[in-house]
Amino acid sequence: AQSVTQLDSHVSVSEGTPVLLRCNYSSSYSPSLFWYVQHPNKGLQLLLKYTSAATLVKGINGFEAEFKKSETSFHLTKPSAHMSDAAEYFCVVSDGGTGNQFYFGTGTSLTVIP
Amino acid sequence: KAGVTQTPRYLIKTRGQQVTLSCSPISGHRSVSWYQQTPGQGLQFLFEYFSETQRNKGNFPGRFSGRQFSNSRSEMNVSTLELGDSALYLCASSLKPGQGLTDTQYFGPGTRLTVL
Numbered sequence: 001a002q003s004v005t006q007l008d009s010h011v012s013v014s015e016g017t018p019v020l021l022r023c024n025y026s027s028s029y030s031p032s033l034f035w036y037v038q039h040p041n042k043g044l045q046l047l048l049k050y051t052s053a054a055t056l057v058k059g060i061n062g063f064e065a066e067f068k069k070s071e072t073s074f075h076l077t078k079p080s081a082h083m084s085d086a087a088e089y090f091c092v093v094s095d096g097g098t099g100n101q102f103y104f105g106t107g108t109s110l111t112v113i114p
Numbered sequence: 115k116a117g118v119t120q121t122p123r124y125l126i127k128t129r130g131q132q133v134t135l136s137c138s139p140i141s142g143h144r145s146v147s148w149y150q151q152t153p154g155q156g157l158q159f160l161f162e163y164f165s166e167t168q169r170n171k172g173n174f175p176g177r178f179s180g181r182q183f184s185n186s187r188s189e190m191n192v193s194t195l196e197l198g199d200s201a202l203y204l205c206a207s208s209l210k211p212g213q214g215l216t217d218t219q220y221f222g223p224g225t226r227l228t229v230l
Contacts, residue, residue, distance in 0.1 A: 034218070043118075043204060044221040090157065101170050102147070102206075102219060104157040 002027045004093045006105035014113045019063075019078040021108045023091035026072065033074045034092040034102070035065055044090065050074060061085070086112045116141065118207050118222035126228045132193040135225045139186050139207030145169075146188040147219060148180060151202040160203075163188055192227075200229045 007022040025031060032051045036044040048059025055067040065076045074091060091105040119138045127133050139146050147170075148160040159172040163182035180190040186207075192199055206219035 036221070041226075043223040044206075046218060046220065049218055101159055101162060102149075103159075104149075106156045 002031065002093050002103045004091050004103055004105035006089075006091050006108050008108050009106065010109045010111070012111040012113060013081045015083055016080050019076070019081045019085065019110065021076040021089050021091075021110065023074045023076065023105060024072050025074060025091070025093045027093055032094045033065075033067060034094070035059065035063070035074075035076050036090045036092060038088045038090065038107075040087075047076070047089075081110075081112045083112050083114060086110055118205055118220055120203075120205050120222040120225050122225060123223065124226045124228075126230060127195050128230050129195055129197060131195050132191065133195060133227060134189055134191050135203055135205075135227070137188045137190075137205030137207075137222060139188070139205075140220055143207035143209050143220075144186050145208045145210065145217070146182055146186065147206045147208075148188070148190050149204045149206065150174075151204055151224070152200075157204070160190065195229045197229050200227060202226050 003026045005024045013019055030052055034049045035047040037047050038044050047063050048057045048065055050057045050067045058064045063078045065074050067074050089108045092102045094102050118140055121136045145164045147162040149157050150160055151157045160174055161168055161180050162170040166182045177193045182188045202224045204221050204224045206221045208217040208219045210217055
């Protein structure tokens with residue numbers, strides 16, 4: 001069975017400081033992992049994805065994530081937070097074993113303090 | 115290339131009514147998935163369609179149904195609406211089916227359904 005745990009429901013950082021959003025996954029197969037961002041009253045935008053290539057994945061807007069199989073983690077980081085980064089972030093796992101079903105984490109709300 | 119479009123964007127219905135939501139995938143994408151997003155339950159998978167066939171279904175009652183047309187456009191229908199059906203309904207499209215390979219899903223802006 002596939003599942004995702006986002007370890008923090010809320011994260012607050014000051015503008016210009018690093019961002020760390022934590023995600024642990026469980027998957028029976030070799031997983032594909034994604035991070036999506038959702039701004040208020042908007043749909044989901046893809047930040048980055050891991051599909052068994054390089055373990056350090058770079059995404060849009062300066063975000064990156066590292067796949068660590070031994071720790072079953074896929075944490076999202078950014079060196080310097082910007083006010084526009086304030087949003088809800090979702091970690092997603094999919095194994096592709098039965099179609100293309102995505103399993104979402106419960107989300108992490110990021111607040112950026114000026 | 116145009117993104118995923120969903121219509122309508124906002125909808126208000128009363129209990130007992132039915133509703134149909136529409137989703138047009140990115141041109142060339144053949145797989146369409148639907149999700150329900152609520153504050154309490156988060157994002158939950160409803161179903162996935164590929165080549166006009168439902169390939170996957172989440173844990174929702176039979177009041178929730180969908181279909182896909184030959185041009186890959188998809189509709190979902192909710193009959194006998196309940197207050198708890200109030201949610202943001204998101205549609206996502208992907209280029210090709212999983213079949214052991216995961217394909218990125220691209221999401222539309224959603225349809226906000228309010229049931230009174």
